[in-house]
Amino acid sequence: MVGPTPPRLFAAVALLALLSGSQLAGRAMASPLTAAGQSEAEPGISITGIGFARSGNRSDASDPDAVARAVRDARSRAGSIARALGLRVGEVEEVELRDLTQFGEHRPPGIAGAAATVRFAIAGGATDVVGMREVEAYGAASAPVRPADPDRSLPIKRAVLAARRRVTPRAALSARGGAAAAARSAGLALAGIVSISEAPAPFYGYPSSFYDVALGTFGPGRFCGFHRLAVIRPDPRTGVPRVVRRVPKRGCTFQTAYGLNLEIVYLARPR
Numbered sequence: 001m002v003g004p005t006p007p008r009l010f011a012a013v014a015l016l017a018l019l020s021g022s023q024l025a026g027r028a029m030a031s032p033l034t035a036a037g038q039s040e041a042e043p044g045i046s047i048t049g050i051g052f053a054r055s056g057n058r059s060d061a062s063d064p065d066a067v068a069r070a071v072r073d074a075r076s077r078a079g080s081i082a083r084a085l086g087l088r089v090g091e092v093e094e095v096e097l098r099d100l101t102q103f104g105e106h107r108p109p110g111i112a113g114a115a116a117t118v119r120f121a122i123a124g125g126a127t128d129v130v131g132m133r134e135v136e137a138y139g140a141a142s143a144p145v146r147p148a149d150p151d152r153s154l155p156i157k158r159a160v161l162a163a164r165r166r167v168t169p170r171a172a173l174s175a176r177g178g179a180a181a182a183a184r185s186a187g188l189a190l191a192g193i194v195s196i197s198e199a200p201a202p203f204y205g206y207p208s209s210f211y212d213v214a215l216g217t218f219g220p221g222r223f224c225g226f227h228r229l230a231v232i233r234p235d236p237r238t239g240v241p242r243v244v245r246r247v248p249k250r251g252c253t254f255q256t257a258y259g260l261n262l263e264i265v266y267l268a269r270p271r
Contacts (some may be wrong), residue, residue: 044093045081046119046197047168049074050214052221055112062097063112066220071095074118077168081196081262082122084169085176090121098210103219113220115210122193132191135183135266138199139175141167142259156223156254160214163258172196175264188268199261217253224252 051069075089082089098115143166147159175196183190218225228246235242 042119042197043195044119044121045078045087045089046117046195047074047077047081048098048115048117048198048210048212049077050113050115050212053112053114054110063114066112066114067097067116070114070116071118074116075120077165078118078120080165080169081172084172085193085196087193088123090123092118093121094119100210100215100220102211102215111220111222113215115212115215117198117210122195132267132269133186133188134194135179135186135188135190135268137175137179137182137264137266138261139171139173139178139264140259140261141170141174142257143167143170144257145254147254150254151224151252153222153224153252156252157216157221160223160254160258164214164260167258167260171260171262172264175262179264179266183266183268186268187271189271191267191269194265194267196262196264199263213255213258223254224250226250 049070050073051066051071053063053065053069055063055066071092078089081087096117098117100113100115103113143163145156145159145163147155149155179190216222226248229249230243231245231247232241233244234240
């Protein structure tokens with residue numbers, strides 16, 4: 001962009017609504033492009049897909065079948081976002097395989113899991129930046145997880161993935177609502193989308209790793225399994241409680257709601 005950088009404009013908005021049982025929230029900020037007229041956001045739709053496959057390989061993060069399914073899942077999620085926002089998904093620009101350290105060393109053989117963050121081009125995306133500003137917005141959505149049978153892994157997996165599918169476009173709509181409110185507050189009109197990206201929750205202890213509750217609890221795609229339950233008795237001499245043995249106990253663990261955060265960057269022009 002030729003000429004001086006325009007003054008920075010800020011507009012913060014908090015948006016809270018109820019839509020089909022999902023809680024939506026958004027916040028946004030309007031600001032100028034860089035002095036060179038370039039957006040700092042990575043263009044395109046960046047979203048993570050997950051995939052599962054039967055495999056005897058314990059180092060399953062790179063299982064080819066699981067990876068292929070993860071990429072297909074990312075394309076499906078990107079498509080649901082694009083349809084919600086009136087866009088079209090373009091070609092794959094970048095693929096990054098993620099490290100699934102959320103399972104630690106307890107990764108049972110038989111099922112492989114993979115996660116791939118894929119960046120897709122936005123077909124027909126915004127290109128004219130002359131006189132434009134950027135509006136950056138964050139949207140969130142959550143949906144309840146209601147398995148048909150909470151004591152079996154497969155119904156839980158289906159319910160978690162169903163909730164994940166529901167919240168993906170809703171988070172995009174939440175972000176769009178925040179962007180529209182911020183633009184109005186700053187006297188701008190939204191002109192086109194630069195980027196949409198997922199903000200996954202960090203996995204505590206492994207800040208650089210990917211974490212998604214939809215991947216499973218006891219291993220890839222597994223939400224039921226055995227853990228060792230401590231049996232505690234007082235020491236007969238001291239009376240101090242101590243662990244006398246550990247017994248295996250089966251249980252199913254899953255989060256009762258699936259949540260998602262998305263960031264969206266629009267170009268905007270003065271009204």
